Amino acid sequence: xxxxxxxxxxxxxxxxxxxxxxxxxxxxxxxxxxxxxxxxxxxxxxxxxxxxxxxxxxxxxxxxxxxxxxxxxxxxxxxxxxxxxxxxxxxxxxxxxxxxxxxxxxxxxxxxxxxxxxxxxxxxxxxxxxxxxxxxxxxxxxxxxxxxxxxxxxxxxxxxxxxxxxxxxxxxxxxxxxxxxxxxxxxxxxxxxxxxxxxxxxxxxxxxxxxxxxxxxxxxxxxxxxxxxxxx
Numbered sequence: 001x002x003x004x005x006x007x008x009x010x011x012x013x014x015x016x017x018x019x020x021x022x023x024x025x026x027x028x029x030x031x032x033x034x035x036x037x038x039x040x041x042x043x044x045x046x047x048x049x050x051x052x053x054x055x056x057x058x059x060x061x062x063x064x065x066x067x068x069x070x071x072x073x074x075x076x077x078x079x080x081x082x083x084x085x086x087x088x089x090x091x092x093x094x095x096x097x098x099x100x101x102x103x104x105x106x107x108x109x110x111x112x113x114x115x116x117x118x119x120x121x122x123x124x125x126x127x128x129x130x131x132x133x134x135x136x137x138x139x140x141x142x143x144x145x146x147x148x149x150x151x152x153x154x155x156x157x158x159x160x161x162x163x164x165x166x167x168x169x170x171x172x173x174x175x176x177x178x179x180x181x182x183x184x185x186x187x188x189x190x191x192x193x194x195x196x197x198x199x200x201x202x203x204x205x206x207x208x209x210x211x212x213x214x215x216x217x218x219x220x221x222x223x224x225x226x227x228x229x230x231x232x
Contacts, residue, residue: 001065003148005029009064011057011079012071013046015126019137020068020095022049022127023156034060061086066149068093070122080109088115091145095120103168110143118143121171127157140167 007030010021021031033051035043046053054060060067061083067090069079076096083092092115098106110117124137137158141149142165150160163170 001148003151006065006152007032007063008152009033009060009067010046010051011060011067011069012075013042013049013051014071015045016122017068017070018045018049018051019127020070020122020158021046021051023158024152025050027152027156029152032060032063057082058086061088064088064090066091066093066152068095068120070095077106080106080113083115084113091116091118091149093118093120093141093149095122095139097121098168100169100172103166103172107166107168116143116145118145118149119167120149121167122158123171123174124158140170142167 005028008021008024010017010031010033013021013033021033025031031049031051032054033046034055034057035046035053036056038046043053054063057079067083067088069076069083069092071079076094076098080092080094092110092113094106094110094117107117107119110119119142121140122137123140124135127137129135129137135157139150139153139158139160140163141147141160142163146162150162153160
């Protein structure tokens with residue numbers, strides 16, 4: 001698959017979906033969406049993002065090399081089932097927020113599908129994010145084609161991060177405070193509490209971070225925190 005110029009479907013160009021879409025458009029890809037049954041607000045958002053309207057999901061499934069499913073849980077299963085029904089043969093990236101008790105079942109459905117399935121999860125805000133908050137936009141990815149998808153976001157506001165475990169489970173731990181914020185992790189490394197690694201094994205870093213937090217009371221450098229916040 002030539003990854004320099006792909007046809008990429010965005011199922012729901014909401015705030016996050018359109019943010020992913022506009023980034024991929026800027027990277028030179030033909031990004032498509034389906035306007036059938038969508039509101040004027042969604043249509044305008046897709047137009048502003050530079051997405052090409054193919055009108056129906058059927059047409060999207062026929063054209064797309066990759067489909068990003070980005071919506072809330074009630075629609076995630078429906079979109080996945082539509083992709084199956086339409087005989088989609090490209091890479092299906094499910095980047096939806098799915099409840100913890102459904103993640104394993106949903107990922108197994110993806111593994112059993114006839115098309116390549118990538119388990120995805122986005123940690124961060126759409127573009128632009130709220131003033132004063134972190135500009136982190138981590139796109140966690142898991143699956144055989146995860147690296148290919150991560151490479152689509154090189155040098156963009158989204159950072160594609162390939163994991164050896166479920167992306168949705170990892171994001172849930174981030175949200176629960178069980179894995180580190182990257183800025184805090186970097187500060188811990190700079191202060192010598194965590195040794196820098198050549199690799200980027202987030203799981204090992206996360207476990208070491210938890211050990212550090214349990215064993216000592218760490219007080220962040222106030223000036224450094226202020227600088228980080230102001231640079232976002």
